[in-house]
Amino acid sequence: MPRALVLYSGSLASTVAVKLLATGRNWKVDLLYLRTPFLNAVELVKARAQRLFPGFGFNSCGLKREYNVYWHRVVEQGVPFPCGACRSLLLFKAARIMRRKRYDLLVTGEIVGRGGLGAKDLVRLEKMVGLQGRVFRPLSAALLPPVRGDDDLWSVPKLALCGDAEEELRDLARELGIPPLEWDKLDSCPLEDEGFAARVFTLLQRGPVNLNTVWLMQFPHTFAAEEFVMVVARSPQECRELQSFFLPDDVRLYIQVPHSPLGLVRFREELSSAEIQGMLELCARIIAALGGYAPREEVKVAYRLELSNELDYLYVRPLEQEYLERLRLPRLNSEVRLVYLD
Structure with missing residues (x-):
């Protein structure tokens, strides 16, 4: 049979x-x-x-x-x-x-x-x-x-x-x-949400992606460049949920005021310390922009490596809206149309 x-x-x-x-x-x-x-x-x-x-x-x-x-x-x-x-x-x-x-x-x-x-x-x-x-x-x-x-x-x-x-x-x-x-x-x-699927597809085109990073793409505010992926939690609930996603090599960014946005930055493994430091200023400017600060206001942003207790600071101005939107990944529940490859 x-x-x-x-x-x-x-x-x-x-x-x-x-x-x-x-x-x-x-x-x-x-x-x-x-x-x-x-x-x-x-x-x-x-x-x-x-x-x-x-x-x-x-x-x-x-x-x-x-x-x-x-x-x-x-x-x-x-x-x-x-x-x-x-x-x-x-x-x-x-x-x-x-x-x-x-x-x-x-x-x-x-x-x-x-x-x-x-x-x-x-x-x-x-x-x-x-x-x-x-x-x-x-x-x-x-x-x-x-x-x-x-x-x-x-x-x-x-x-x-x-x-x-x-x-x-x-x-x-x-x-x-x-x-x-x-x-x-x-x-x-969840991949039926074309915005979520487009985010994941964007990352997979750049290299291997672990499932922790995939699920990070369900947060509303996600940004990416060739060197990093960044998620910003804005509401108290989002901040609580984001806590469980931090890995030892991630960088945590926030502003030391009540109800500050919380940022998680995940850099590509092959980046040098100097390259990471250069990208951190850009990430700090993203946090400042989402914190609602005026365009020319100087903002003190705290950051630390997740496995370290050593806190450091950057003084930055909020990122311009046009540049912010260029880094932003497609929005969730959007009408982004995926290109099915032949």
Whole structure:
């Protein structure tokens, strides 16, 4: 009996894909939910899987190292961001599991045209992880090259869905007997905020980025140059939340007055002490500008390395608004349109 591993997120698309696979000849099917830093609804997904597919196995596995180590490399290769870059890491993990447990086929609910991924992109992703011809996407199979061992799938419908296809998916769900209560999304990805995604993409284009830095991009006021990333917390709540993000080599900046903005600056590792000192004046001017000081007013800004108790000071004038906006990363919840790379 052939064995299929299904990447199951609990979404309507992946649920319909499993139902379509189940209409074919006997397959040994296992569902796999991959937890990522952005999506981790494992208990909800498991409960849905048990309700809809009680005869199928269910496992979950986490991806964290893959994001810290490989995400930057994937972006360098021109994979569409964000959906293509994340999808490539999911396939990378699934490929390792398939080889280890000897599955014949990987099944996904991917649809041609979603997330900026065309047919060529989907084929390219499976090639990148060594799964060429072994990924079956029943929802768009008619638009894609045939998979290896297609004879075993002769009785599984091969559809031609493209793009959003929400209405078509709901019609299919009704035909396949999937209750409407099981149609809702179980989780939402923060990268759906195009401003947040654009911030992360900007940083990944410059080099490797750890997940701590990625989550810093959810603060409203973020700035970046080639030499550093800077986050400024302005409200008391933001200041409290920012405290947990400081790493030993980060620099803390603030003005010694009540309700001062708090700045976290993370410099590139290869910078010399002299280069860092030169950039600190620019960062201090950003803090002064966000502190609401007059353009020509001299402001005393305190700073220290996070692992040190030694406090030092810079006397600066607030950064000009035009320069401030050039350093500012795209705003959250914005209408920034990502350029999906071919």
